[in-house]
Amino acid sequence: MSGHSRGPAAQAAAVLKLKNAGNDLFKHGQFGQAAGRYTEAIAKQRDSGANGPEDLSVLYSNRAACYLKIGSCSECIKDCTASLELVPFALKPLLRRAAAYEALERYRLAYVDYVTSIQVDSSVQAAQDGMNRMRKVLIEADGGDWRRSLPPMPTVPLAVQRRWEPSASGQAANERMDVQQNGAGTASVSSGLEQAKSLKEEGNELVKKGEHRKAVDKYSASLKLNNKECTTYTNRALCYLALKQYREAVQDCTSALALDPNNLKAFYRRAQARKEVKDYKGSISDLREMLKLDPNNVSGQRLLQEVKHLK
Helix, strand or coil, rough: CCCCCCCCCHHHHHHHHHHHHHHHHHCCCCCCHHHHHHHHHHHHHHHHHCCCHHHHHHHHHHHHHHHHHHCCCCHHHHHHHHHHHHHCCCCCCCHHHHCCCHHHCHHHHHHHHHHHHHHHHHHHHHHHHHHHHHHHHHHHHHHHHHHHCCCCCCCCCHHCCCCCCCCCCHHHHHHHHHHHHHHHHHEEECCCHHHHHHHHHHHHHHCCCCHHHHHHHHHHHHHHHHHCCHHHHHHHHHHHHHHHHHHHHHHHHHHHHHHHHCCCHHHHHHHHHHHHCCCCCHHHHHHHHHHHCCCCCCHHHHHHHHHHHHC
């Protein structure tokens, strides 16, 4: 009996068996052999049409991880791109492609993928760190106009933010997510955005009263519903500064800059926080970026002089 004459269930089972074999080999550090199993699984799935695009996307992403481990960065990029064509904005292939671009010194493309990853899920530290590394490299290479040479930055739809990676073991959970993200979920998304806005406004009122701890709770709740609102990050950063939680303030400002690379408040508040943790070089860099955007900003000029004296 030929492979094409087997039923869909048998084909799907064969693909899953190859995928699991690849996973086991990967766990044991046998990356080349794991890539071979994923290659067989990809070929079998493409030939048979077994399963759906999500499963094929995962296979490409898994093989990309193998290529990244063995240093075949160009092949990693090809597989990540294939994975993302099947499931746009999937987090793992975005991060793997960013790492491969970085290894090949294609820093602008790496920066775009890291920032896109942050838009998908702002809590991913690897994406935050990668964005910061690429930004530093690009500033050193291109100076103050470094953003002009960047490729176009994609806008991540709200529906795919914090999306879970499809997997055989997580199929039921993903089906629940799909219900929330499609058709019937449109109303709940709209309601979530309205609730996020209301929570943010409650946080703003608490800030006016000087109740920064309670305001942080409101902003945090708002960001769980909508992590694309730049001002919520900068407002929470202001609270963290008041509470002397400087590292948290830095992280929030970094998230804000991932959404809006020209945000003056994010640069200024991150500079304030970096000054407090004695990261004077980082503080000066932020203030210089801020003053390039707004050369006459008195607060920025004063803080820059202050930090220079501390350096």
